[in-house]
Amino acid sequence: MPSLCFYFQVHQPFRIKNYSFFDIGNTHEYEDDLKNHAILNKVADKCYLKTNQKMLELIQRHNGKFKISYSISGTAIEQFEKYRPDVLQSFIDLANTGCVEFLSETYYHSLSFIFSKTEFKKQVEKHAAVIKKYFNQVPKVFRNTELIYNNELANYIQDMGYKGVICEGVDRLLNGRSPNFVYQPVGAENVKLLLKNHRLSDDIAFRFSDTGWAEFPLTADKFKTWVHDIAGNGETINLFMDYETFGEHQWESTGIFNFLEHLPSEILKHPDFDFKTPSEVIDSFQARDIYDAHDFTSWADSERDLSAWLSNSMQKEAIKQIYSIEQEVLTCGNPDIIKVWERLQTSDHYYYMCTKFWNDGDVHKYFSPFDSPYDAYLYFMNVFSDLECSVKKIHKKIKMASRISKTVQVNSEEKLQTKANSSTIKKSSVKQTALAENGVPVKINKSTTPLKEQYSKMLAYMSEE
């Protein structure tokens, strides 16, 4: 009995503004609040609210036979909290139907798995906590940012207690095999893989409104026949896509909502077919073969690799710089700075810097808030420079403060010592002078300013800096 497994990605980054060189040191406001708010409003009205409403109707109409799953990034949830609580509520309503599974991902939709495992683990845990808080679910299936995946990730995620990973069904790795089965990663026996059926997924996500496509226009009826054709040669058809497909990438006028409206009933016309969430798929089916992803793969661009974020030198430099200050940021103890640094890890920033051209370049351009990848890099690095300055300043303060407290400690110890000495043999007067290297006694300059005063003066000086 083959199943259809839907997973939708919901993500919004905190876009940065055109932060110029002259802003460095002048303002620590990096994000373009107006733009972020406006974009979220637009997507909320065109996609999230409408599609959530539609999903709720479909779930109710089919008495629990229609099931879906979401992965909502932490940054998207933060933006819902900040700008559109109504959207968040509509996702909670969906969660309450019991037919919706929420997946795990990195809170900041980051590339942290590639650059820092500790940061990665932290972000996954932070994300799980927010999912639990709003949707009362503990995610058991993991999907990494943009379906970035390799064998190592499967093993790491298994150790974190997950039972499944979602990834792209990359043709060169499937090597003629079907993506419509559950697979087993290399080395991780307790984790199962759900592979995206990119042909059927992209038929909806990318080709739906493409008038140049031979199958245009796509109807639920037509799509159903392609799905039903898989009967007997597949157990799970994994349709994974950006949620913004509905109403945003494919506008309402393309008929995408109408397509969605009829899809469940069309699929369910075949008695052997049903809908399952990723967890249910993993529980229901055995892994049929091993899927060996030695190198990183993803669902982005035609290359399905990391080139969307990490192909040119600007992208590499920007991300290298970000992770180079990890320790300094985390130990600075300032939650605002840590938050900024975490948000700068969001993969979108690096995506905007991509200089690949042709069709994929167009997609990058469509999503980018900047005029060019060069601007994206320039403004990002200016932000980075300011952040780096702030972090260094804090560390300088910490260092000086610890030096002062050490002096205070030493001094009080000295006092105790002197006290002890004076009580036994009165040598304190001798200790007032010391011998310089040439044997001439030098007077020790004893500061008359009390330490407390020195300390506060130092702090004032530092804050002036």
Place this chain on the structure above:
Amino acid sequence: MLGWEFPPIINGGLGIACHDLSSAMSELADITMIIPKSSPNFKMKNMNLIGLNNLDIASYGNYNDNSQSLPFNLHSFPLDLDPYYTEEYLHPNTGNYASLMGDGTERLQAFNIENLYGNDIINKVTQYANIATNIASKMDFDIIHAHDWMTMLAGVKIKQKTGKPLVMHIHSLEVDRGGENSKGWVYELEKKGMEYADLLMPVSHFTANNIHKYYGVDKNKMTVIHNGSNVVNAFKSKRKFKEKTVLFVGRLTRQKGPEKFLDIASKVLETNPNVRFVMAGVGDYFKSLLEQSSYKHIGNRFHMTGFLNLEKLRYLFSVSDIYCMPSVSEPFGLSAVEAAQFGIPCVISKQSGVAEVLSGSLKFDFWDVDKAAGCILSLLKDPVLREKIVEDASVNLDKISWDIAAQKILDTYVSKQLI
């Protein structure tokens, strides 16, 4: 006087130099300045400023009469210009820019455009020459003083028509902009024009040498007139970050050596990571420089500001610690003078005119990245050296003045018996 760029329409140093020099000269002589485009609101005292864009067609007659043959052949084709030949290139004198229809009060459309250069610049230059000749032939004057190649054709034609002596002021050469192997229409015009002129006034010995070397003109025909500089109210601002700052200002083109600046930055940062390099300006090297800076992993220390207005530029001067000018071929380099006015020590290439007048500076051959980096590192760690250079430069600045330049020009007119 024949000028091309002029305030408020400025692309680079030429417009500023022409304006400042002519206004200093106007204290000593009567000047009529003919430029392609002027703003009616922009007036100069003691000077008759004629912008062709503001002329009534009726007032100067049929300018096409002036399309008589030149005293020399100029048949080399404009290779470096628009690759798409159009009718107007093949018939440059058809007057298609000026509308001769209507009631005769229409303005010259050619010079109502935004860009004084562009693909059809040869057409603009030719139009300018014809109209300027017509205007000049109705005037009484003693000397023709033309600035750079855009006005050379006009200078040649006016001399041809009026017999007055022709002085060419050379601010920049095709070999500076395009490299020493430059050939083509502009080069040809420069060469023939300079040969035809009575006297050349290059802005530096560096440029005089180039004229001799690449155009074969005798040095006896040249008198170097170093550029001056206006007094700037220099100020210091507090930097917003703690790292010392090294500044580059200029168009991001081959001539200015921006990629050398990047190499120097990378070299300095190897030794001293606590320095920021700021590049102000736009140009066709922008993207590749940005990419290269990331490739060299100095993205966090290398900042490109893009185009800046004067206020922002002055602010940058006020927060910078060192000015670096690695030009490959710089006839003068006014920006270094400005940096010196702000009390910033300059590290400049020997291939620049300003190096001749700013002895208070550290100099390097533009290809010698190691030396430039060494100079910058020394200035950063040695306050005595820094102070000495700034002090010496301030002495130099007293002698860098437009009044001195203007006086020298007038004296030269006399000593060369042009008037």
